[in-house]
Amino acid sequence: MEQRSVSKKEYRMSNFAFRAILGLLIVAVPASILLAVTFGTTKLPIGDVYTAIRYEVMHRITGQPIPAEWANGAPLHDVVWLIRLPRLILAAAVGACLSLCGVVMQAVVKNPLADPYILGVSSGAGLGVTVAVILGIGSAWGGNYVGMVAFLGALAVSFAVIGCANIGGRATSIKLLLSGAALSAVCGAFSNFLIYINNADHAATEIMRWTMGSLAAANWPNNGIMVLVAVVCSVFFLTQCRTLNLMLLGDSTAITLGTDLHVYRIIYLIISSLMIGFAVYSAGMIGFVGLVVPHVVRLVFGTEHRKLIPVSVLLGALFLIWADVLCRIVLPGNEIPIGILTSMVGAPIFIYLITRKRYGFGGGREG
Amino acid sequence: MKISLEQLGVTLGGQTILNGIELELPANKTVGIIGPNGSGKSTLLQCIYRVLRPTTGAVFIDGVKLERYSMRQSAQKMAVVAQHNYYNFDFTVQDVVLMGRSPHKRALERDNAEDYKIVEKSLAVVDMGGFEHRIFSTLSGGEQQRVILARALAQQTSCLILDEPTNHLDIKYQLQLMDIVCGLGCTVVTAVHDLNIAALYCDQLVAMQDGSIVGMGTPKELLTPEFIRNIYGVQASVMTDESGIVRIFYHPKNQSI
Structure with a gap:
């Protein structure tokens, strides 16, 4: 009896903690954007930054005209409204997508080491982007064709990795990681080759932009699509928690519990490829977010996807917002590519995870 | 619920695992499937619980072909406790048992108070009340298996x-x-290795050998020394105790008793 009452209390605590942290994150993401918008290579008076945003927002909501010194073309307006703010919103959307993709891929392959970057899915999307931009393939599909081709690249690699890892028996961590590394190398080599033959002068800069990630190209029209993808996919996967949980139990158990996972696995891979395609198209390859964020969330809340997904999405957004701020302020007058920063944080965690004998999907136990 | 198998055959990689099984399983009885390793017990059960698709023949549930049911419907009719249930994840016991409610849930339906009540009751039946918030993988093998049984009970099949x-x-x-x-x-349909346990708990036994059924009957009818020798190739004597339960005593090979 003693034990039961204690555990009931713990349960309420953890549920309370979940709601509290979720609420905190929901507030923290927009608050961070508003705070982060004041940081940058050029020092701007904080009051002026908010005045510029206020005028723009008011103008968009009520149609109230903007005074000329705050309007389009004024340097302060342009820095805040056309450079900093879209970039932070892109960071949030890309962070949410990468983190959510990590959660979904980890469930699909039943392996906590899965991450779109590690499995080469990002490289597939990167190859898609280069093919679309340089060779113009897919341009018939309209304005977002680059994102669509990136999605197809990500999709092809997703299925190829799982296919390769399953050759000759069940996929193990090692086969999965090796397949990911190999496919990532293939895609990387081909896209770098395309960049070189097309534009040898700027090739180095271009390759760096794609392979190390950058949020600098953010703009409002593309942000609209990216935010839409992030929100729609997050909502979709929030409805899939039950199936995602079952995925961790394996196919046979899922069948005895009334779900044939085969179709779901394909749908989930398609949707996560869509997210990666658009994320890579907007921001290049940013690694390890999908590995680190879900891992941290599992340590606190466990494997249950009903908690894991919303917290991971918001924490991923928050993580990339502040990572981007750090990139902009760490070198005075210059910025480092965001992928470098996320890899600096993520790769050691990745090494730590593979050196552990077994990994119980979080829970803070040593294997 | 009545399960019947008609001409059930399974061929895996050119090898015949099950060979034209004809079987009717009585409702509300405990039926034990016995037979040596590799005789096809597990394959037979896997065909019934849909993890394996039979190569020939079919499984019928209440007279309806199993494929006619959706996975959800068949999971509402039968629950499974399988031999390998080692999971390396940190779901709580409650999370695991709650998954037993999934066949009763529509896509967006949430777990409600009734589901939690069912979970609590199922855990009480297997004597695991109070373990709700323990991490499943930290439990002992016996406790884990009882939690999996509770999950099966929560399916209310x-x-x-x-x-x-x-x-x-x-x-x-x-x-x-x-x-x-x-x-x-x-x-209850159960594959059993231990003949004494089969004799203790089963109303009916089905004996398998090389993918075919080689005997059916009550433990008393089926478990004779000759039969055990034929199926398992071991010497045993059989006696019936005062309560009518069949007991089997095995004899070592290099010693005549």
Whole structure:
């Protein structure tokens, strides 16, 4: 009896903690954007930054005209409204997508080491982007064709990795990681080759932009699509928690519990490829977010996807917002590519995870 | 619930695992499937619980072909406790048992108070009340198997399939698990290795050898020394104790008793 009452209390605590942290994150993401918008290579008076945003927002909501010194073309307006703010919103959307993709891929392959970057899915999307931009393939599909081709690249690699890892028996961590590394190398080599033959002068800069990630190209029209993808996919996967949980139990158990996972696995891979395609198209390859964020969330809340997904999405957004701020302020007058920063944080965690004998999907136990 | 198998055959990689099985399983009885390793017990059960698709023939549930049911519908009819239930994840016991409610849930339906009540009751039946918030993978083998049984109970089915669930358990838990299962009064189909346990708990036995059924009957009818020698190739003597339960005593090969 003693034990039961204690555990009931713990349960309420953890549920309370979940709601509290979720609420905190929901507030923290927009608050961070508003705070982060004041940081940058050029020092701007904080009051002026908010005045510029206020005028723009008011103008968009009520149609109230903007005074000329705050309007389009004024340097302060342009820095805040056309450079900093879209970039932070892109960071949030890309962070949410990468983190959510990590959660979904980890469930699909039943392996906590899965991450779109590690499995080469990002490289597939990167190859898609280069093919679309340089060779113009897919341009018939309209304005977002680059994102669509990136999605197809990500999709092809997703299925190829799982296919390769399953050759000759069940996929193990090692086969999965090796397949990911190999496919990532293939895609990387081909896209770098395309960049070189097309534009040898700027090739180095271009390759760096794609392979190390950058949020600098953010703009409002593309942000609209990216935010839409992030929100729609997050909502979709929030409805899939039950199936995602079952995925961790394996196919046979899922069948005895009334779900044939085969179709779901394909749908989930398609949707996560869509997210990666658009994320890579907007921001290049940013690694390890999908590995680190879900891992941290599992340590606190466990494997249950009903908690894991919303917290991971918001924490991923928050993580990339502040990572981007750090990139902009760490070198005075210059910025480092965001992928470098996320890899600096993520790769050691990745090494730590593979050196552990077994990994119980979080829970803070040593294997 | 009535399960019948018609001309059920399974061929895997050119090898015949099951060969034209014809079987009718009575409702609300405990039926044990016995036979040596590799005789096809597990394959037979896997065809019933849909993890394996039979090469020929079909499984019928209440007269309807199994494929006609959706996965959800068949999971509402039968629950499974399988031999390998080692999971390396940190779901809580409550999370695991709640998953037993999934066949009763629509896509967006949330778990409600009733589901939690069912979970609590199921855990109480297997004597695991108070373990709700423990991490599943930190439990002992016997406790894990009882939680999996609770998950099967939470499915609220009229049929329970046990695919050698007591394999890795020590005798205390083997008996405990069988006690719980046979006290439920629903249809139970179980693969059993231990003939004494089969004799203790099963109403009917089905004996398999090389993918075919080689005998059917009550433990008393089926478990004779000759039969055990033919099927398993071991010497045994059989006696019936005062309560009418068949007991089997095995003899070592290099010693004549």
